[in-house]
Amino acid sequence: MDRQQVMAYRIAAQGLHRETADPHDLAVFDLGVQDNQRGGPAIALAARLPAPADPGDDRFALLWSHRGAPHLHRRQDLKTLVAGLVPLSEADAQARMNWQRAQVARAGVPAAEALTATAKALRKAVGKTMTKGAASTAVTKLVPDGFSVWCRGCGATHILEQLMRLAAPLAGLELVRDASPATLTPMENRGPVPAKPDVAAATAVMAAYLRLHGPAAPGDAGGFSGTTATVAQDMWPSDLAEVQVDGKKRYLPADALALLENPPEPDVVRLLPPSDPLLQARDRDLLVPEKPRQKEIWKILGNPGALLADGEIAGVWRPKTSGKRLSIAVTSFWPLDPGTQNRVAEEAELVAAARGLTLAKVDW
Template identity: 60%
Template sequence: MPDVQRAQVLAYRIAAHGLHRAGTDPAALAVLDLGVQDVGGRATASLAVAARTGSAALSLEDDERFTLAWTHRGAPHYHRASEFPGLLPALFPVDDADALARLGWRPAEAEAAGMPAREILLTAARSLRKAVGHAMTKGAASAAVTRLVPDALSRWCRGCQATHIHEQLMRLAAPLAGLALVPGASPATLVPVPGRPRIPAEADVPGATGTVQCYLRLHGPATAGEAAGFVGSTRAIVAGQLWPGDLAEVRVEGRTAHLPADRLAELEHPPEPDLVRLLPPGDPYLQARDRALLVPEKARQQELWRVLGNPGALLADGEIAGTWRAKASGRRLEITVDPFRPLPRSVRARVEAEAELVAAVRGQDKVAVRWPGS
């Protein structure tokens, strides 16, 4: 079993994520094989694309080649529109235990509903398909579908001060019902996708396995538990039913992990990560579940991955070297960088250049970078 160093793993992932900027077409980016998460209101998906293409002219939000929908873990992700119909069966749980894990429900909750967990998901999907025949805000769609589903599928919501369909159930059922999200809409707005595909009758196990394989390709070497964390299931289900074949086993930092065997040579000899990037909150690179490998210091992890309001990450020479936040004032953007360690002047100059790209993506004419003490 080969032993690989942490620096090799990070360099491999940086290359696998396309952060060396080898191409300019967002549809060709490897991260779109898994999907690019959208953190609403901050152009994060377009910033993730710009970090990989170096261009501010390419926007997932305005490109009809991409579909935004609640997919992995019920979070909004952009996917290639041509691949979206085929993704839906791969999102359907392989069994009732998988459905409970993805919903975050206890078995007693499914028993109270009087139906198996996968049937709960199908019931919600059928009701959503009936309720949402045109663009509807999330609130309106929730109210409409709540009137159709059995009472046991609804919950009292303290924030809304109302009873409505369980939030995660609605998020997981919406894509199965052929519903996407309108990019940039506030509040969140659901809309039927063109040619509205049928609700999957059963799980696409090879497709779901392909999702796990893609995770291992982008975020590997990784474990079954880490892949399960991304898709929203359990380690036992991923390892027992969705684990790909033809994987290479390696040892990283004293633990065993896997990646596709055809990527082993790239892992052993990755290109030097001599680059500086301002990664947005929710960037695909930050979606790896082994956060301690990305950022070993616990306190720094807490700065980067918060419950709400995550900052962006400064990637410099193979390491996450700090965080950044942006504040707009008219046509001017101010980016505040909080480095984890002192940075050479050359790195700071490259951060300033990347800040210009961030401002261009966000539509601001001027940008100022603020450093500690400035």
């Protein structure tokens, strides 16, 4: 397979042909849709649904899940999801601590043990709806001193950010949607903190990644979860098809091979939010082969949205609001024909509607 065929497969697998009417049925929710607090999920749904979604649909819950980032998930999936977030090993737990791995190590407590202890403390501390700041203050009093750090911005000592984020779903806590500041609340009928890893649940995360972002390698799937390629192989699914993508060995679920071999034409035009599921694949060289363009899409701070056209990431876009009016500035990576530009303008109308605004203009 070549990358163009893989792109066509992913566009179809992720529902960007708008063939699914109910957001609950969208395959992207098998992993979750990341929420970047700028209307990301609403825009991602607008790119996939033939009609606007209900912004208050209570069949979904927001929580810190993969890599500690906020994702919107189906409520019916939460039990399995939370089980799949429990590290399989000490090496897995250390990897998931990410940028605060060294700080956790200095506490002198194994990372897996620190995560479990923090989850139990959070469950005790947050028995009702609380702002993140209040929850952080409460749990900091219950965990060992080594789990906390002095924060110059807050002017206080509080629990390590990544440790709190990873522990919150294990403690049965979700985020209140659209709340500012971030606010935690107990999940309905939350169970106890998981006592041990669930390999089957962790494997389900890998399988969902491969179905949505395949064909892919263990390092790609592991990276999405915040762990290593070695750990990913410990939760690697069975019944996979091996595929050569531009000469590299990759994998996807065997029952998805037919769609990969014969995907529909990727003739869609979509404006994707900065954290859209399509952009969450870890093999960025496949999504956007040109390094300078990668730097335009994935920045350290303030990512733009992405323009999808003719099976490629064809540019970036940025919004600007003035009152209840939205302007969108589009920068294409190559000249687009007038028909495509007209379709971009139609998509801009949908983006504005998804954010509860009126489109003022599209600037090129």
